[in-house]
């Protein structure tokens with residue numbers, strides 16, 4: 405039984421078929437990686453999944469619900485959360501305030517004057533729990549924009565977790581990270597699978613092979629093949645696609 409399904413998605417840019425009848429499935433608790441050479445159509449596909457782009461044909465389903473007609477905001481409420489490569493962090497605010505805003509956005513409450521104290525306390529507790537979950541509990545009072553790059557990416561993941569997603573969409577979470585930061589992010593993603601499925605778009609093949617249960621390979625907008633890390637590593641077609649660009 406799949407938790408998340410993309411069915412026959414098509415996106416054209418003029419004469420270019422950027423998404424060519426793509427179908428894929430993610431099972432509950434699965435870490436599913438999407439890889440492909442530059443220009444394969446990963447970003448275009450992810451944008452249709454998150455709702456930033458409307459497909460020309462096909463459907464996106466989460467837990468039996470057709471997300472295709474829904475706005476990005478409604479998709480998040482339905483259980484699909486996406487990391488935005490740091491762009492949604494408020495850099496001047498503290499880590500705590502960033503988390504509080506995210507928690508508040510998803511509980512529908514607000515910091516109104518005369519708000520019951522118990523409600524404010526529970527928002528703070530939820531923000532602190534999120535920080536602990538991603539290992540930022542000692543950085544709560546730091547200004548978000550002053551954190552090292554890896555910690556900012558981690559904060560971005562925490563902001564996505566505030567929505568309690570069923571499926572977390574991670575778009576190149578290791579981009580720009582050093583080996584230590586990447587290793588920490590791998591550990592964090594690995595721990596998330598207890599609570600959600602993950603669709604991971606990542607160029608760092610070492611991370612992909614360590615994390616993924618299954619990998620879909622996208623080439624020229626089409627799914628070339630789907631398989632376990634071992635199947636993908638040993639697939640001659642995949643090796644040919646990557647020859648001279650990246651090592652699989």
Ligand SMILES: Nc1ncnc2c1ncn2[C@@H]1O[C@H](COP(=O)(O)OP(=O)(O)OP(=O)(O)O)[C@@H](O)[C@H]1O
Pocket residue numbers: 417420422440441442443444445446447448449
């Ligand atoms: N808005 C657009 N208008 C026209 N063509 C586009 C648009 N967005 C993407 N494309 C084209 O669609 C194809 C797929 O691009 P996309 O960015 O989705 O690939 P990608 O796999 O994410 O690449 P990368 O790994 O380099 O980010 C490319 O040929 C790109 O030039």
